[in-house]
Amino acid sequence: MKVLMLNPAFSGGLYTHELCEALGARGCEVELFTGPHYGQVIGAPGGRSYRVRTAFYRFTQLKSYQRDWSRPLWRVARLAGHLWAMARTAVAARRFDIVHVQFLPLPALDLWWLRWVAKGSCVVYTVHDLYPHDARSTPTLRRRLGRAYRASARLVAHTRFTSEQLVNEFGIPPERIAIIPHGAIVPLLRPGDDAAADPPAELQGAEPIILLFGQLRPGKGLDVLIRAAALLRDEGVPFRLVAAGESADPQPYRRLVQDLGLESMVHLRAERIPEGEVRAYFATAAVVALPYRVIDQSGVAVMALSFGRALVASNLAGLGELVGAADCGLLVPPEDPPSLAAALKRLLGDEALRRRYEANSLRYAKAALDWSVIAGQTIAVYRAAVRGGRA
Numbered sequence: 518m519k520v521l522m523l524n525p526a527f528s529g530g531l532y533t534h535e536l537c538e539a540l541g542a543r544g545c546e547v548e549l550f551t552g553p554h555y556g557q558v559i560g561a562p563g564g565r566s567y568r569v570r571t572a573f574y575r576f577t578q579l580k581s582y583q584r585d586w587s588r589p590l591w592r593v594a595r596l597a598g599h600l601w602a603m604a605r606t607a608v609a610a611r612r613f614d615i616v617h618v619q620f621l622p623l624p625a626l627d628l629w630w631l632r633w634v635a636k637g638s639c640v641v642y643t644v645h646d647l648y649p650h651d652a653r654s655t656p657t658l659r660r661r662l663g664r665a666y667r668a669s670a671r672l673v674a675h676t677r678f679t680s681e682q683l684v685n686e687f688g689i690p691p692e693r694i695a696i697i698p699h700g701a702i703v704p705l706l707r708p709g710d711d712a713a714a715d716p717p718a719e720l721q722g723a724e725p726i727i728l729l730f731g732q733l734r735p736g737k738g739l740d741v742l743i744r745a746a747a748l749l750r751d752e753g754v755p756f757r758l759v760a761a762g763e764s765a766d767p768q769p770y771r772r773l774v775q776d777l778g779l780e781s782m783v784h785l786r787a788e789r790i791p792e793g794e795v796r797a798y799f800a801t802a803a804v805v806a807l808p809y810r811v812i813d814q815s816g817v818a819v820m821a822l823s824f825g826r827a828l829v830a831s832n833l834a835g836l837g838e839l840v841g842a843a844d845c846g847l848l849v850p851p852e853d854p855p856s857l858a859a860a861l862k863r864l865l866g867d868e869a870l871r872r873r874y875e876a877n878s879l880r881y882a883k884a885a886l887d888w889s890v891i892a893g894q895t896i897a898v899y900r901a902a903v904r905g906g907r908a
Contacts (some may be wrong), residue, residue, distance in 0.1 A: 810851050
């Protein structure tokens, strides 16, 4: 079976890479259409069980990440290139049995593209999140998403919550939705990565580390975690809080840390974390915190399980499903600093409980999140989509 895997910006890149590798190992001819960020995350494409085509942003993607005066210009150039690349991809799609859409960088435009492609190709769409991150659920956005979901031959959801919402909110027939878990994720060690190098400065010290990792968006609840950290400090709990990930505006978090007098205990690294350093953050963390306000499912949570970490997470949607199924941590109400602080204090102070959750994380990642099984389930979705045709 010939599969066009679409992930223009290589968002959630490790997930896409692992899925492509597993599908290739199962005999699928997979070609990933993506951008040059692939090389930053995975390295050279040689030696893979799938092919990589740099179909997007060849000269603009990495430059559009620069934080200098030229960034707006490169972003405009990237937008123009995106439109042209999507048109070319629509033509190429007709050579494949399946077009598997992972992420669409510009939903306002790309959802129209998906509906257009679905008229002549068999489209499978993985709904990682019901709505784009931190997007307001407006009638216009719901209408656009609903049309794209209905145009796809099959939808893949990672959680029961997402599947139910697709049925209840968008009217998708249940038989067109497959629930396939988000597979285990561990950052790759590529040639040139120095695994023996000293960890970043914020990870060095004797106190146990509470880690919040990934893009520091409002929905991630970092402000809630900082307020919980102040409560831990007041109770005399030894800890350091490390928040690492890109942020559009980290200043509100820095001001909150300063206002609460937590400068010595809270360390913010508000930038894109190099792939070679990701392992150090999870390997050093005593607890991974996910105090999200809104979420369907979390790649960071899956990565924490893959590293055998204990979690404290908001009891939301697929995040609550994952922690409950794996029995790998404590769940708390969202936007509740006292409950979050109490859960963190319990885990930091009870090593036996923490070790049990760590062992459960590893066990669940190896068993339930195995990529070979996930590839088999995905191929079954492809076959059903081809048999049933487009919507």
